[in-house]
Amino acid sequence: MSVKQISVFLENRPGALRNMTGVLAQRGIDMRAFSLAETSDFGIARVIVDDVFTTTTILRDAGFIHSVSPVLAVALSDTPGGLDTVLGILEEAGVNVEYMYAFLGGQRGGAYMIFKVADEKAAAAALTAGKIRLVDQEELSQL
Amino acid sequence: MERYYQPEIETASREQIKAWQDERLVQQVRHVWDHVPYYRKKMEDQGLTLDDIRSSDDLYKLPFLSKADLREAYPYGLVGVPLKECVRIQSTSGTTGKRVVAFYTQADIDLWEDCCARAIVAAGGTDEDVCQVSYGYGLFTGGPGLNGGSHKVGCLTIPTSSGNTERQIMFIRDLSATILCCTPSYAAYIGETMKEMGLTPEEIPLKAGIFGAEAWSEEMRRDIEKTLGIKAYDIYGLTELSGPGVSFECSAQTGMHINEDHFIAEIIDPDTGETLPDGTEGELVFTSITKRAFPLLRYRTRDICVLSREKCPCGRTHVKMSKPRGRSDDMLIIRGVNVFPSQIETVLLNQGYPANYQIIVDRVNHSDTLDVQVEMTPEMFTDNLGEISRRQKELTDGLRSMLGIGAKVTLVAPKSIVRSEGKAVRVIDKRKI
Numbered sequence: 001m002s003v004k005q006i007s008v009f010l011e012n013r014p015g016a017l018r019n020m021t022g023v024l025a026q027r028g029i030d031m032r033a034f035s036l037a038e039t040s041d042f043g044i045a046r047v048i049v050d051d052v053f054t055t056t057t058i059l060r061d062a063g064f065i066h067s068v069s070p071v072l073a074v075a076l077s078d079t080p081g082g083l084d085t086v087l088g089i090l091e092e093a094g095v096n097v098e099y100m101y102a103f104l105g106g107q108r109g110g111a112y113m114i115f116k117v118a119d120e121k122a123a124a125a126a127l128t129a130g131k132i133r134l135v136d137q138e139e140l141s142q143l
Numbered sequence: 144m145e146r147y148y149q150p151e152i153e154t155a156s157r158e159q160i161k162a163w164q165d166e167r168l169v170q171q172v173r174h175v176w177d178h179v180p181y182y183r184k185k186m187e188d189q190g191l192t193l194d195d196i197r198s199s200d201d202l203y204k205l206p207f208l209s210k211a212d213l214r215e216a217y218p219y220g221l222v223g224v225p226l227k228e229c230v231r232i233q234s235t236s237g238t239t240g241k242r243v244v245a246f247y248t249q250a251d252i253d254l255w256e257d258c259c260a261r262a263i264v265a266a267g268g269t270d271e272d273v274c275q276v277s278y279g280y281g282l283f284t285g286g287p288g289l290n291g292g293s294h295k296v297g298c299l300t301i302p303t304s305s306g307n308t309e310r311q312i313m314f315i316r317d318l319s320a321t322i323l324c325c326t327p328s329y330a331a332y333i334g335e336t337m338k339e340m341g342l343t344p345e346e347i348p349l350k351a352g353i354f355g356a357e358a359w360s361e362e363m364r365r366d367i368e369k370t371l372g373i374k375a376y377d378i379y380g381l382t383e384l385s386g387p388g389v390s391f392e393c394s395a396q397t398g399m400h401i402n403e404d405h406f407i408a409e410i411i412d413p414d415t416g417e418t419l420p421d422g423t424e425g426e427l428v429f430t431s432i433t434k435r436a437f438p439l440l441r442y443r444t445r446d447i448c449v450l451s452r453e454k455c456p457c458g459r460t461h462v463k464m465s466k467p468r469g470r471s472d473d474m475l476i477i478r479g480v481n482v483f484p485s486q487i488e489t490v491l492l493n494q495g496y497p498a499n500y501q502i503i504v505d506r507v508n509h510s511d512t513l514d515v516q517v518e519m520t521p522e523m524f525t526d527n528l529g530e531i532s533r534r535q536k537e538l539t540d541g542l543r544s545m546l547g548i549g550a551k552v553t554l555v556a557p558k559s560i561v562r563s564e565g566k567a568v569r570v571i572d573k574r575k576i
Contacts, residue, residue, distance in 0.1 A: 007526035009519050011556050037528055041553045063558055065524045
């Protein structure tokens with residue numbers, strides 16, 4: 001039940017991120033979710049897109065170093081305590097969260113969260129048992 | 144079975160080599176005394192006459208020449224024959240200042256090409272080989288020298304010169320080049336490009352490479368050998384002395400044999416000028432004993448290395464010099480510590496980084512800063528920031544233990560460091576002192 005996240009290596013300097021978004025914009029890639037992690041001299045842009053194959057091909061041709069890794073996309077109830085419930089389930093299952101970021105669900109609305117966890121299979125099982133809805137790659141592209 | 148281009152010279156007894164050097168040095172000093180007033184004055188200033196130089200044992204008495212002398216005497220001050228006897232000039236790349244112009248008679252070119260031919264045969268070359276010379280042609284000695292040597296050996300010579308890497312690769316493949324001559328950084332670039340094209344070492348017809356004109360590490364040699372599927376040989380030379388081929392590597396790959404029938408090598412203490420015994424590290428000094436147009440005596444190369452007269456398994460008897468630890472012109476003094484770019488390269492390659500790097504030295508608040516920029520590779524990249532930072536720290540620690548001073552490591556985007564087709568620009572020194 002995981003979705004694919006593309007991580008792109010970027011230098012930490014003015015224009016580096018724009019270079020990447022420029023290439024994707026030119027080729028009509030629609031980003032569902034986006035997050036940036038950085039150190040003082042480099043950063044990693046993490047993106048969720050509809051078409052992973054096309055996007056990675058574009059990135060490779062443009063000379064960007066990138067990798068693809070599985071993450072969980074979780075549909076949250078947009079009410080107080082929504083995130084807390086999810087984290088509670090993960091804590092109980094003993095799953096460590098490496099990082100996470102939120103995004104909104106386009107025309108259909110709703111709040112979503114991307115979780116990068118150490119063991120996504122265990123996390124997915126625990127969340128499903130806890131009645132938390134996970135979004136798959138196909139549903140993601142319909143948002 | 145080791146093969147030689149000039150076996151009677153290359154495997155001559157030590158006594159024979161000494162006899163050649165004694166006789167030729169005395170002749171050369173007389174030639175210089177008679178025809179190069181600039182040097183004669185240096186000798187006279189030290190109270191020397193021709194009688195003081197009776198054999199190579201008296202070499203230490205002679206005054207040194209340095210690059211500063213070459214600049215001062217520019218352009219004709221050190222020329223030893225009438226210009227009508229000269230047939231060519233070559234010039235340095237000017238990487239360390241003003242260009243130096245060297246002159247050649249036809250005989251000087253002949254002996255230079257012999258030296259290059261010895262290097263090609265030592266690398267396994269025969270008249271069956273196809274030798275691609277991807278050193279620059281023109282004022283730079285690399286192209287003309289190896290081109291002449293390749294002709295002498297009888298190889299089919301492809302004079303591609305440097306640049307246009309796609310065309311280089313096309314010729315290597317279409318004409319089945321077996322020997323490649325160029326700078327090591329260009330060899331690495333050609334290898335990298337072939338790898339990107341999906342070529343495996345088995346699909347590349349090359350079997351040997353003769354790489355010189357810049358300092359390179361053992362690790363870089365292994366890298367090039369692996370990518371291109373060849374044996375990589377080092378070659379050494381200076382335009383001031385002729386060009387490539389002053390010394391060259393044999394199959395043992397443990398140092399470069401100096402062509403002692405043409406050049407006498409000494410190691411001196413760079414600070415005192417005192418001659419040091421074999422096996423001691425110091426500055427390499429050459430005396431040219433056969434060239435007539437540009438006859439340099441005791442020329443200080445600024446290269447730091449060691450000489451060894453241990454018996455070589457290849458059968459050659461000429462003295463071997465170690466790979467220069469770095470041209471003292473390349474040496475950086477950072478926070479009072481001597482740093483050679485080759486040391487940084489060793490650490491990078493040992494830790495699996497590419498040979499594409501750049502060293503940026505600057506001065507911030509009166510203190511020197513050293514920034515090593517390395518390109519990120521797909522193999523090294525992971526989504527895990529902690530893992531990348533850990534590797535970055537490992538590299539910083541490795542550099543600190545090699546250099547004795549701290550360096551900042553910056554990971555940069557692939558292909559962001561400019562590739563070189565000739566001598567690589569490794570160091571950018573922004574300090575204004």
